[in-house]
Amino acid sequence: MGLTTSEGFARITASSVSELPSITAPGGFKNLTGTGTHATAGYAVVVQEDTVFSSFNVNDVNEVTNYGLNSVTVKAGAYLPCPKGSTITGIRLTSGSCIIYML
Numbered sequence: 001m002g003l004t005t006s007e008g009f010a011r012i013t014a015s016s017v018s019e020l021p022s023i024t025a026p027g028g029f030k031n032l033t034g035t036g037t038h039a040t041a042g043y044a045v046v047v048q049e050d051t052v053f054s055s056f057n058v059n060d061v062n063e064v065t066n067y068g069l070n071s072v073t074v075k076a077g078a079y080l081p082c083p084k085g086s087t088i089t090g091i092r093l094t095s096g097s098c099i100i101y102m103l
Helices: none
Strands: 002-005 009-013 029-034 042-058 080-082 088-102
Touching: 029 042
Parallel strands: none
Antiparallel strands: 002 009, 029 088, 042 080, 042 088
16 A cells, blocks of 8 residues: 655555555544543544644553654644554544544
């Protein structure tokens, strides 16, 4: 799978059909807002407005510090995937909103 960009456009390509689930979001998506804990399983997040995460759980482990997100404002438009074979298992926002792409 690859990502190419030109003239403000991004194009994601898959080299085989087995890679498509990580592009198509078989479980759909969910808009996450508010400061509560969101326990929705997914593989990627797109930040909709400047957002601060107080937790970003991958495989039930809070990775907010390991991913460099501790006390950081993530800018709108950022794409935050989890490692291949892993699952985002929970997110807690301090501020902002994002969309999680579900498995």
